Amino acid sequence: MIGGGPAGIRAALLAAARGAAVTLYERDRIGGRCLWEGCLPVKALLSYAKVRSAPPAPEEWRSQCRSIRSRLDMLSESMSGQLRAAGVTLVKECVSPDALPEADAVLIAAGCVSPALPAVEGKTVLGPEGLLSLPEVPASLAVVGAGPAGMELCQIFAALGSAVTVYEQADAILPGFPAEGARALEGVCREAGIRFRKGVRPELAALPQSHILLTVGGQECAFPRDAESGRVLFLGDAGGRGTTAYEAELEAERAVAALWGEAVPALTAVPRCVCGLYDLVTVGESSPRWGEAYSDGNGYAFLREEMSGFVRLYAREDGTLCGAELLLPGGAELASLLSALIRAGASAETLAGTAFFHPSHSEILRRAAMELL
Numbered sequence: 546m547i548g549g550g551p552a553g554i555r556a557a558l559l560a561a562a563r564g565a566a567v568t569l570y571e572r573d574r575i576g577g578r579c580l581w582e583g584c585l586p587v588k589a590l591l592s593y594a595k596v597r598s599a600p601p602a603p604e605e606w607r608s609q610c611r612s613i614r615s616r617l618d619m620l621s622e623s624m625s626g627q628l629r630a631a632g633v634t635l636v637k638e639c640v641s642p643d644a645l646p647e648a649d650a651v652l653i654a655a656g657c658v659s660p661a662l663p664a665v666e667g668k669t670v671l672g673p674e675g676l677l678s679l680p681e682v683p684a685s686l687a688v689v690g691a692g693p694a695g696m697e698l699c700q701i702f703a704a705l706g707s708a709v710t711v712y713e714q715a716d717a718i719l720p721g722f723p724a725e726g727a728r729a730l731e732g733v734c735r736e737a738g739i740r741f742r743k744g745v746r747p748e749l750a751a752l753p754q755s756h757i758l759l760t761v762g763g764q765e766c767a768f769p770r771d772a773e774s775g776r777v778l779f780l781g782d783a784g785g786r787g788t789t790a791y792e793a794e795l796e797a798e799r800a801v802a803a804l805w806g807e808a809v810p811a812l813t814a815v816p817r818c819v820c821g822l823y824d825l826v827t828v829g830e831s832s833p834r835w836g837e838a839y840s841d842g843n844g845y846a847f848l849r850e851e852m853s854g855f856v857r858l859y860a861r862e863d864g865t866l867c868g869a870e871l872l873l874p875g876g877a878e879l880a881s882l883l884s885a886l887i888r889a890g891a892s893a894e895t896l897a898g899t900a901f902f903h904p905s906h907s908e909i910l911r912r913a914a915m916e917l918l
């Protein structure tokens with residue numbers, strides 16, 4: 546097993562549980578990009594930003610970052626302990642792409658190579674991995690790239706008091722996401738004071754901001770993908786098929802099952818989420834038949850002054866749900882429920898007849914389902 550991120554950890558634990566002698570090579574600390582740079586630190590910063598009413602003083606910010614880093618250290622230690630307890634041999638080593646270890650199977654879960662950060666005189670250029678080392682919240686921040694990471698981080702730093710501008714080379718934010726949801730999220734961000742410059746590839750040295758956060762790139766794996774064979778498999782970000790930790794874990798489970806000759810059903814309706822003041826979720830497929838509901842009909846949203854949300858549910862001709870888009874505070878928590886409903890072939894009628902807790906954001910799902918009846 547090469548790489549101790551979500552894919553490598555999951556595959557190592559499963560293979561060990563099946564009796565394989567597993568060695569996991571990790572060049573750094575266990576946890577991968579998810580733990581050290583992506584999912585966990587970003588979501589920890591988001592939770593912190595959401596409860597603040599004023600920008601943190603530098604000492605408070607540094608103390609928060611220290612606290613997050615120490616909790617990440619503990620998580621990494623706990624993951625290493627879990628792997629050792631399962632009988633996995635951990636080796637701290639950077640494996641060369643030219644010298645793969647000898648084994649019956651080699652699973653490469655080494656993630657992607659982050660692009661090198663250019664030096665720009667008079668400016669601090671950083672990637673997501675550098676955020677917890679910032680001595681203070683930047684007064685002005687350019688976020689380059691309006692993909693999921695850029696859109697999450699721009700909201701966090703705007704809420705923490707930075708003057709944020711997002712630069713995106715495409716004409717719209719969140720390329721690959723449904724246009725309507727992306728537009729609605731952009732509206733929420735603009736209301737929060739974030740500025741957008743779309744259709745531009747900025748010259749970094751010419752940007753007016755003191756700090757530049759690069760969230761673009763990182764698709765290439767250091768191991769040549771044409772090495773894939775029956776014995777050598779690529780998982781997670783290294784495989785270039787998915788870009789999330791939960792896809793990486795699911796891929797790992799499927800790869801291990803396949804190595805043991807088990808049937809692996811197709812993976813469908815994988816949700817994609819962008820978390821922020823409102824979470825944007827898209828799952829499944831669109832269809833010409835859809836029902837929609839808006840937050841302004843939801844008393845809970847009204848009381849909390851959260852009026853910009855919506856849910857759109859897509860159904861096939863026979864009424865079974867096939868896709869959904871939503872923009873709601875905390876909406877990512879609903880993503881997997883929607884995925885499960887779609888995968889189970891549930892109908893709009895089932896959802897419309899389901900009791901939802903009141904008051905809640907999720908009530909809006911029922912109202913959208915009723916529009917489909």
Ligand SMILES: Cc1cc2nc3c(=O)[nH]c(=O)nc-3n(C[C@H](O)[C@H](O)[C@H](O)COP(=O)(O)OP(=O)(O)OC[C@H]3O[C@@H](n4cnc5c(N)ncnc54)[C@H](O)[C@@H]3O)c2cc1C
Pocket residue numbers: 547548549550551552553570571572573574575576577578579580582583584585587638639640641642654655656657673694767780781782783787788789790791792793
């Ligand atoms: C800012 C940001 C926010 C994100 N937010 C989310 C989110 O909210 N939810 C989500 O699901 N995903 C999120 N992601 C994506 C998620 O972090 C990745 O998809 C996930 O970490 C991929 O897991 P992986 O195991 O494939 O690779 P990685 O996590 O990249 O792990 C690869 C591991 O391999 C090691 N390695 C690399 N080369 C070698 C070598 N030659 N020898 C030994 N070891 C090596 C690395 O040190 C690393 O530990 C985010 C990413 C970013 C950047």
